[in-house]
Amino acid sequence: MTSQNPFKKIFIDKANELLLKREKRNFEIDDDNKYAVDFFISYFSNAEKLKTLGGKSHKGIYFYGGCGTGKSLFFEILEEIYKSYQNPGLRIKTVHTIGLTDQYLSQLSRPKQLAPNDDSLYSKYKKGATHFEDLGAESKINHFGNSIEIMADLLQLRYSESRRALCKTFITTNFSPEEARNRYGERVYDRMFEMFNFVKLTGSSRRK
Structure with missing residues (x-):
């Protein structure tokens, strides 16, 4: 197993290290996550294996x-692997969606800064x-009667950017693609199929 793909060993070793330190448990691979683990590892280390799993390397992962x-x-x-090996291909910035809402509300609250149609926050997160x-x-933001969906706007901006340059988007969510359509609309939903490989994790919570 590990002789064929060194990255898989690195991934599992880091997973065990992280979980033992934080939750006193080992990383488990079972029927609920085996495909996701294989897909994720192949995505970053084995393009040919990724193809056999139905994945496309130019897309991100949902x-x-x-x-x-x-x-x-x-x-x-x-992120832990990147810290150890500093491989640029493994560098992915994580942004929590709730934090984006807080940032936008904070900027709106500053006098003489960020009019409602100012795109500076969007510019910050539309690339890379x-x-x-x-x-x-x-949360949706209501500002002077306008309903603002930050992630709907960002996903559309990143879709446009991805058609011009390398701009991969990765999502973790409780929303199925259909639930995302209900929240963000048909326009975003349609673009998602060009942007993402869809990977579902099943089973109950692993937190103990």
């Missing part, structure tokens, strides 16, 4: 499933390999 199934953990592990954690947890 991880979805119930609470506690380990979606965000994949990117925490990747970025993981948006907990899509759907962010």
Whole structure:
């Protein structure tokens, strides 16, 4: 196993290290996450294997499933690997969607800064390999009667950017693609199929 793909050993070792330190448990691979683990590892280390799993390397990944199934953990592990090896291909910035809402509200509250149509926050996050954690947890913003969906706007901006340059988007969420359509609309939903490989994590919460 490990002789064929050294990255898999690195991934599992880092996963065990992280979980033993934080939760006193080992990383488990079972029927609920085996495909997701194989997909994620292949995505960053084996393009040919990724193809056999139905993945496309030019797209990002949309991880979805119930609470506690380990979606965000994949990117925490990747961050630990990057810290050790400093491989630019493994550098993905994580942004929590709730934090985006807080940033936008904070900017709106500053006098003489950021009019409602100012795109400076959007400009900050529309490029680069970025993981948006907990899509759907962010609140809609109502500002002078206008309803603002930050993530709908960002996903459309990043879609446009990805058609011109390398701009991969990664999502972890409890929302299925259909639930994302209900929240963000048909326009965003349609673009998602060009932007993402969809990977579902099943099973109950692994948190103990």
